[in-house]
Amino acid sequence: MFQTFENQAERGATPARLKELRRLMAAAKLDAYLVPRADEFQGEYVPESAARLKFITGFTGSAGLAVIGKKTATLFADGRYTVQARAEVEPGLIEVSSVPRAKLGDWLAEHASRGHRIGFDPRLHTVAEVERLTAALKPHGIKLVPTNRNLVDRVWGRARPPAPKNPVALHPLKFAGRAAQEKIADIQKALKTDKQDAVVLTLSDSVAWTFNIRGSDIPHTPVALAFAIVPATGKPELFVGAEKLEPAVRKELETFAKISAPEGLAARLKALRKAGKRVRIDPGAAGYWFARTLGPKSTVRGGDPSIAMKAIKNAAEIKGARAAHLRDGVAITRFLAWLDTAAADTLDEIEAVRRLEGFRRATNQLREISFDTISGSGPNGAIVHYRVSEATNRKLKPGELFLIDSGAQYLDGTTDITRTVAIGKPTTEMRERFTLVLKGHIAVASARFPKGTRGIDLDPFARRALWQAGLDYDHGTGHGIGSYLSVHEGPQSISRAGMAVLEPGMIISNEPGYYKEGAYGIRIENLVLVTDLEKMPGADRETMGFETLTLAPIDRRLIVKEMLSPDDVAWLDAYHAHVAAALGPELDDEARGWLQAATAPL
Structure with a gap:
C-alpha cells in the first residue's frame, strides 16, 4: 500500500514539547516563535524530517502555521482544515484560528506588545511573507528575529527522522516532450531579456521539470529535494546529494549541468553576491534565507520562470x-x-x-x-x-x-x-x-x-x-x-x-x-x-x-x-x-x- 492508516497525530506528547520549546525561546529572548508547515523547499508536502508543525502541535494537515507564545499557542488553518485541526490538537492547549494566513501580521500586531521579539527560521518562510509581516509589525514596535538554528529541531533532537536520500530518476523524453537543454535555454532567454545574470530555482517541482528528473523524497510527489542555479549563459548548477545519483544518471546530467553538493549552495550564492551579479529569486516561493545570503544588491525579485512554462x-x-x-x-x-x-x-x-x-x-x-x-x-x-x-x-x-x-x-x-x-x-x-x-x-x-x-x-x-x-x-x-x-x-x-x-x-x-x-x-x-x-x-x-x-x-x-x-x-x-x-x-x-x-x- 502506498497509503498507511496509523494515527499520525501525537496529541499526548504536545505539552512536553511545547514546554521545551518555550525554554529555548526564553534562552533566545523570544516572546513568540513561528512554526510553519513548509520546509526549505516551500512545497505543499514535506518529508517526515521536516514535519515540524505536526511534531509540535499534532496537526497533520498540509497547510498551516502555529504561533507559539510564552503561555499560549495558536494554530492557523484555512477552511479546508479547521474541523480536522480541532480534532487533532490538544484541547485547551492550542487554539485553532481560521484567520487567513495573509492576515497573520494583523493578528500578531493585535496579540503581541511593543518591544516583543518573534522568532522564525529564515529558510521556512518566503521572502514575501517575511516582508509582509515586517511591514505589519514595525509600526507596533514588534520585531521579527531570524534564528540560526530551528528551535523545533532542537526540541526534536536525535529522534528527528533523517532527511530522505532516495535515488534520482531521469524522466523519459517521450513523456517530458522537451529535452532539459531546451527548457534551460528558454529560462536563459528570459534572464537575458530581463538583464539578469542568474535565477535560483527553489521549488522541487521546478527543478524536476527543468532538468527532466524525478524522485521519491516526498510521499506521493515524484520529486527529489534539490536546488538549482541557472545562469544566463553557461551550464546550470544542480545542488543535490551525491548519494542520490547513480552513475548513469549522473553521467547524463553532467552532459548539460554541473553537479554540486547541497552544502555548497551558500558559498555559491555568496560568490554571486561578491561578484555583483543580479540574481532572480521568486519572493513567493524562495525562503527568506536566500535573500539574506544574496544581499539586497544582488537580489532581484521576479517570478520563477519555470512555473509558467511547465503549466x-x-x-x-x-x-x-x-x-x-x-x-x-x-x-x-x-x-x-x-x-x-x-x-x-x-x-x-x-x-x-x-x-x-x-x-x-x-x-x-x-x-x-x-x-x-x-x-x-x-x-x-x-x-x-x-x-x-x-x-x-x-x-x-x-x-x-x-x-x-x-x-x-x-x-x-x-x-x-x-x-x-x-x-x-x-x-x-x-x-x-x-x-x-x-x-x-x-x-x-x-x-x-x-x-x-x-x-x-x-x-x-x-x-x-x-x-x-x-x-x-x-x-x-x-x-x-x-x-x-x-x-x-x-x-x-x-x-x-x-x-x-x-x-x-x-x-x-x-x-x-x-x-x-x-x-x-x-x-x-x-x-x-x-x-x-x-x-x-x-x-x-x-x-x-x-x-x-x-x-x-x-x-x-x-x-x-x-x-x-x-x-x-x-x-x-x-x-x-x-x-x-x-x-x-x-x-x-x-x-x-x-x-x-x-x-x-x-
Missing part, C-alpha cells in the same frame, strides 16, 4: 494526460462498480481505499498515488481534507453519502478525481444539494471564455447555484496539476485568489462542493484541459473552453433532474456517453454492464 503542457504531456485518465478511469469505474455491489454493512473507509489502490495497481502502470486518498463516510465526508486512520475509520452506512477523492501518479500523467456516492437511499436534502454542486460543476465545464480570463473570473460560475440557495464552500474551485509531478501546481487556479490568466494547454481541476459539518460532504471533481482559442459560428471574437479529461460516471441517483436546465442535462448525457464509449471496451462484461446503467441518459 502549459506540450503535445507529449497532453497525450500522456489523456492516456493516464483513460487508464485511471477504468480503475475508478471498476472500483465504483465493486462499491455498488459490496456489502454495505461490512465495508469501511479503509477497505475502500485499499480496494481502489488495488484497481489502480492492476493497471501495472501505477507509480504512486498522488495524495492520501480522502475516503469520507457520512460526517467524515464533511472534513474537506480528511485522512482516514485506524482511529477514525468508519463504516459506510445505508442512508449516508460517501465521498472519495483520490489520484494516481503514472509516468505519463497525474490524476485527481472526486466522486460522491449514495450508500442506500439518500435524503431529499442530499439530492438537492448534490444537484446544486453538479450545476456549478457543469457551469465551469461548459464555459466559454475569451483570452485574458483568469480563474477568479470563473470561480462564481461554480458557486452561483449554491449562492442562490444560501450555500457555499470554503475552498477553491480548481487547482493546476503537474505532468507526473505535483498534484497541486500553479500558477493557475479557479478561486477567489485566481489571478493567473488561463492559457491553452493548462490542466486544472473543476471541483465545487458542499459540506454539512457532522452530516455529509459533497464534491464532484474532474480535471479539465484549457482548449485552444476558437471562433464559434456567428461569434465576434475567439474563445477558449475546457476539455474534460477525467472519465468516470457521476452518481445519477443523487441528481434531481427537475433542478437541471436542458443545457445541464445535455452536458451530463454527453459526458456520460463519452465515458461509456471510452471505458466500455476496456472493461469486463460485468463492469461494462454496470457502466451502461450508470451512464444511461437522464
Whole structure:
C-alpha cells in the first residue's frame, strides 16, 4: 500500500514539547516563535524530517502555521482544515484560528506588545511573507528575529527522522516532450531579456521539470529535494546529494549541468553576491534565507520562470494526460462498480481505499498515488481534507453519502478525481444539494471564455447555484496539476485568489462542493484541459473552453433532474456517453454492464 492508516497525530506528547520549546525561546529572548508547515523547499508536502508543525502541535494537515507564545499557542488553518485541526490538537492547549494566513501580521500586531521579539527560521518562510509581516509589525514596535538554528529541531533532537536520500530518476523524453537543454535555454532567454545574470530555482517541482528528473523524497510527489542555479549563459548548477545519483544518471546530467553538493549552495550564492551579479529569486516561493545570503544588491525579485512554462503542457504531456485518465478511469469505474455491489454493512473507509489502490495497481502502470486518498463516510465526508486512520475509520452506512477523492501518479500523467456516492437511499436534502454542486460543476465545464480570463473570473460560475440557495464552500474551485509531478501546481487556479490568466494547454481541476459539518460532504471533481482559442459560428471574437479529461460516471441517483436546465442535462448525457464509449471496451462484461446503467441518459 502506498497509503498507511496509523494515527499520525501525537496529541499526548504536545505539552512536553511545547514546554521545551518555550525554554529555548526564553534562552533566545523570544516572546513568540513561528512554526510553519513548509520546509526549505516551500512545497505543499514535506518529508517526515521536516514535519515540524505536526511534531509540535499534532496537526497533520498540509497547510498551516502555529504561533507559539510564552503561555499560549495558536494554530492557523484555512477552511479546508479547521474541523480536522480541532480534532487533532490538544484541547485547551492550542487554539485553532481560521484567520487567513495573509492576515497573520494583523493578528500578531493585535496579540503581541511593543518591544516583543518573534522568532522564525529564515529558510521556512518566503521572502514575501517575511516582508509582509515586517511591514505589519514595525509600526507596533514588534520585531521579527531570524534564528540560526530551528528551535523545533532542537526540541526534536536525535529522534528527528533523517532527511530522505532516495535515488534520482531521469524522466523519459517521450513523456517530458522537451529535452532539459531546451527548457534551460528558454529560462536563459528570459534572464537575458530581463538583464539578469542568474535565477535560483527553489521549488522541487521546478527543478524536476527543468532538468527532466524525478524522485521519491516526498510521499506521493515524484520529486527529489534539490536546488538549482541557472545562469544566463553557461551550464546550470544542480545542488543535490551525491548519494542520490547513480552513475548513469549522473553521467547524463553532467552532459548539460554541473553537479554540486547541497552544502555548497551558500558559498555559491555568496560568490554571486561578491561578484555583483543580479540574481532572480521568486519572493513567493524562495525562503527568506536566500535573500539574506544574496544581499539586497544582488537580489532581484521576479517570478520563477519555470512555473509558467511547465503549466502549459506540450503535445507529449497532453497525450500522456489523456492516456493516464483513460487508464485511471477504468480503475475508478471498476472500483465504483465493486462499491455498488459490496456489502454495505461490512465495508469501511479503509477497505475502500485499499480496494481502489488495488484497481489502480492492476493497471501495472501505477507509480504512486498522488495524495492520501480522502475516503469520507457520512460526517467524515464533511472534513474537506480528511485522512482516514485506524482511529477514525468508519463504516459506510445505508442512508449516508460517501465521498472519495483520490489520484494516481503514472509516468505519463497525474490524476485527481472526486466522486460522491449514495450508500442506500439518500435524503431529499442530499439530492438537492448534490444537484446544486453538479450545476456549478457543469457551469465551469461548459464555459466559454475569451483570452485574458483568469480563474477568479470563473470561480462564481461554480458557486452561483449554491449562492442562490444560501450555500457555499470554503475552498477553491480548481487547482493546476503537474505532468507526473505535483498534484497541486500553479500558477493557475479557479478561486477567489485566481489571478493567473488561463492559457491553452493548462490542466486544472473543476471541483465545487458542499459540506454539512457532522452530516455529509459533497464534491464532484474532474480535471479539465484549457482548449485552444476558437471562433464559434456567428461569434465576434475567439474563445477558449475546457476539455474534460477525467472519465468516470457521476452518481445519477443523487441528481434531481427537475433542478437541471436542458443545457445541464445535455452536458451530463454527453459526458456520460463519452465515458461509456471510452471505458466500455476496456472493461469486463460485468463492469461494462454496470457502466451502461450508470451512464444511461437522464
